Amino acid sequence: MELLCPAGSLPAVKAAVDHGADAIYIGFKDATNARHFAGLNFDGKKLDKAVDYLKKHQRQLHIAINTFAHPEQHQLWYSAIDRAVEIGADVVILADIALLEYAKNTYPDLTVHLSVQASATNASAIEFYHRNFNVKRVVLPRVLSIHQVKQLSRACPNMELEVFAFGSLCVMAEGRCYLSSYLTGESPNTVGACSPASFVRWQETEQGLESRLNDILIDRYGPNETAGYPTLCKGRFEVDGERYHALEEPTSLNTLELLPELFAANISAVKIEGRQRSPAYVAQVTQVWREAIDSYQAQPEQYAAKQQWMSQLAKLSEGSQTTLGAYQKAWQ
Amino acid sequence: MKYSLGPILYYWPNQKIEEFYHLAKASSADIVYLGETVCSKRRNMKAQDWIDMAKQLSQAGKQVVISTMALLEAPSEIRNLKKLIDNGDFCIEANDFSAVEEAYKAKLPFVCGPAINIYNAYALKVLLDQGMQRWVMPVELSRDWLQKLSHECTEMGIRERFEIEVFAYGHLPLAYSARCFTAQSEGKSKDNCETCCINYPTGRVVNSQEGQPLFVLNGIQTLSGECYDLINDQQSMKGLVDIVRISPLGEESIEHLEAFRLRSNTGDHFPTPDSVNGYWHQIAGIRQQD
Numbered sequence: 001m002e003l004l005c006p007a008g009s010l011p012a013v014k015a016a017v018d019h020g021a022d023a024i025y026i027g028f029k030d031a032t033n034a035r036h037f038a039g040l041n042f043d044g045k046k047l048d049k050a051v052d053y054l055k056k057h058q059r060q061l062h063i064a065i066n067t068f069a070h071p072e073q074h075q076l077w078y079s080a081i082d083r084a085v086e087i088g089a090d091v092v093i094l095a096d097i098a099l100l101e102y103a104k105n106t107y108p109d110l111t112v113h114l115s116v117q118a119s120a121t122n123a124s125a126i127e128f129y130h131r132n133f134n135v136k137r138v139v140l141p142r143v144l145s146i147h148q149v150k151q152l153s154r155a156c157p158n159m160e161l162e163v164f165a166f167g168s169l170c171v172m173a174e175g176r177c178y179l180s181s182y183l184t185g186e187s188p189n190t191v192g193a194c195s196p197a198s199f200v201r202w203q204e205t206e207q208g209l210e211s212r213l214n215d216i217l218i219d220r221y222g223p224n225e226t227a228g229y230p231t232l233c234k235g236r237f238e239v240d241g242e243r244y245h246a247l248e249e250p251t252s253l254n255t256l257e258l259l260p261e262l263f264a265a266n267i268s269a270v271k272i273e274g275r276q277r278s279p280a281y282v283a284q285v286t287q288v289w290r291e292a293i294d295s296y297q298a299q300p301e302q303y304a305a306k307q308q309w310m311s312q313l314a315k316l317s318e319g320s321q322t323t324l325g326a327y328q329k330a331w332q
Numbered sequence: 333m334k335y336s337l338g339p340i341l342y343y344w345p346n347q348k349i350e351e352f353y354h355l356a357k358a359s360s361a362d363i364v365y366l367g368e369t370v371c372s373k374r375r376n377m378k379a380q381d382w383i384d385m386a387k388q389l390s391q392a393g394k395q396v397v398i399s400t401m402a403l404l405e406a407p408s409e410i411r412n413l414k415k416l417i418d419n420g421d422f423c424i425e426a427n428d429f430s431a432v433e434e435a436y437k438a439k440l441p442f443v444c445g446p447a448i449n450i451y452n453a454y455a456l457k458v459l460l461d462q463g464m465q466r467w468v469m470p471v472e473l474s475r476d477w478l479q480k481l482s483h484e485c486t487e488m489g490i491r492e493r494f495e496i497e498v499f500a501y502g503h504l505p506l507a508y509s510a511r512c513f514t515a516q517s518e519g520k521s522k523d524n525c526e527t528c529c530i531n532y533p534t535g536r537v538v539n540s541q542e543g544q545p546l547f548v549l550n551g552i553q554t555l556s557g558e559c560y561d562l563i564n565d566q567q568s569m570k571g572l573v574d575i576v577r578i579s580p581l582g583e584e585s586i587e588h589l590e591a592f593r594l595r596s597n598t599g600d601h602f603p604t605p606d607s608v609n610g611y612w613h614q615i616a617g618i619r620q621q622d
Contacts, residue, residue: 097458177506
């Protein structure tokens, strides 16, 4: 099982490699990837250095080109694929069928993984991508229970499956959420960012600290509450006069406890979320997961998620809470 | 311009569904979409019931399309999808690539629904080769986007091969989740939801703490809190859009379809308080622009 870790910067690449990642995923410094934030991602010399570091340490490089090409601007996206090939990336992660078609026709030997943004959640959808584009691996959206993941694995024996292991929890089927564009006009699918920072505003008021997105109130915090980033699916709203997290609480996904089941489901890779996170975060999460995977592989029967790992990861989580999310049946 | 009634997004009792389609038969709608697109636990209408309803509408002279689910996670959901595809008469609206795959295998033409991510002409070309006949633009896209995309299609020589439909009225489908938010709002889990969404025929409104309507909970689907309405934007659709879609909120939506048609050729302003049209104007969907 591959441990696939995120990097938004060169120090994060080094942190992931040095702490045991098998593979790293990155994006270019433009709207072609779904984590398009200022100060993040790669081009020029930093890209070359990242590639060198990975080659020297013999780790795999995945490049996410997982937004959707704009009309009359497809060349920007096609060029991103060309560039990924030129620098010797091992894998490109794609979502747009236009890009999948281009990659298949132009680089038939290139390894292509289907991005979570393509939202393939069942065997027939996976078959579509396999038949048309010879996709080698599918990254599963965070909407499936572990039972459903196992079913899929049995139904698609020739397809590698990758699941999210740890990090921010996207509560909606990825690639199919327009909540952010509804409030801001900027879409994860087209611009590559959810709740873009330029629309975020914090305000101290008599009623407490307020977080706003494009002037719309997302949450209001009491003096002792930890304030979260105003991702709108994690705000507190009112339904029939009752105020609560109507969509999702600010928690992070942590599947350490499920590791034996993920092995049993023949999962090819576990993915850590967080290209927008610091190198220190990447280092710590990578280290814990490396230990966990090694510990399982050394003695599968003895495996248990250590309390120390769990508390280390909890400290790195939103609201210091972790959840098994959709993987556990109770959540459904 | 042709006018369509989109699939009912909410969970209505069978009698309300029958009454709605009884009126739809008598309406001037050119195309009627029907079927469950949101949640497979909404089972009052079985696959065969939808197909029978489709036949009745077809006999009344409507072009009928059977809409399919957007988020399919279980093998049972794929089996139900195949039943709808094997209906023998009607084309389907694919809202997931699983439906594209199954329609292709069954050699059945399909409409690419708004829940499939298509953002450019090259992606449309791929779907045309699979049997697509009509494309419903993703709701978050604008007139400007459509114009560029349409131009691209013309240059590629594929524009004449399919129709373009725009979601022009109703609460916008914005997201799909593993969680059922309606069940959650009643303190229930999804497994024990008792299909409580049947109690909310137009969903449950989510307001900000300042009372601004933001979203509507509709089972696992999140809709826009405000109603999208492009009735006054029809002049700007000329030459660009073939079909205007009205998403049903109730029987009165059929009257609104007639109002749309009446204003298709006039610049008369129709009053639309509490509605939004931002996406069409390339700004935040929640905003309104005259």
